[in-house]
Amino acid sequence: MLVGCLGSAMAIAALGCWLFVPSVEEKTANAELAALEKGQAKHCISPLDGSNYYVDGYVATRMRIPKSYEHIQTNVTDVDAEGNHEFIVSFRAKNGFGGLTSGMAVGKFSNESCQVVEAKLVDAN
Known part of the structure; x- marks a missing residue:
């Protein structure tokens, strides 16, 4: 047994x-x-809304009213030879008069740390 x-x-x-x-x-x-x-930067992108924490923080701090920043969409390229991803972020935020406007930011973030390397607002109404 x-x-x-x-x-x-x-x-x-x-x-x-x-x-x-x-x-x-x-x-x-x-x-x-x-x-x-x-x-493909999946480790840097939120599975919930497709945003990058560091990019959103970077863009929001450049708003007149940072708390009004609202992420819409992020598009990211594959990693380049320098180890960075290029991104385009669409967002909404309040302007100085309190009206809601849309904007866009472009730049690069590091594949290793996911932090912003360079960025600029290109279409902030």
Whole structure:
């Protein structure tokens, strides 16, 4: 009886290892996918609204009323040879008279740190 229980336990453990331990091919595929996603800036972009925390902070601090900054959309390129991503951000914010206006910012952020390297407001009404 004891031998049968031990044999069953070892078989279950071996089956569990076979089912849940990734193969070399799976590990390689996961590593390639992670590298691809890092090159596409997915680690820097929020899955909720597509924004970059550092870019939004950078742009918002340049508004007349920073608390009124509202992210609309962010478009990002793949990483370039310098290790940066170019971005275009569309946003809304209040102007000096309290009216809501739309604007756009362009620039670059680092693939490594996700922080803004350079940026400028190009269409802030």
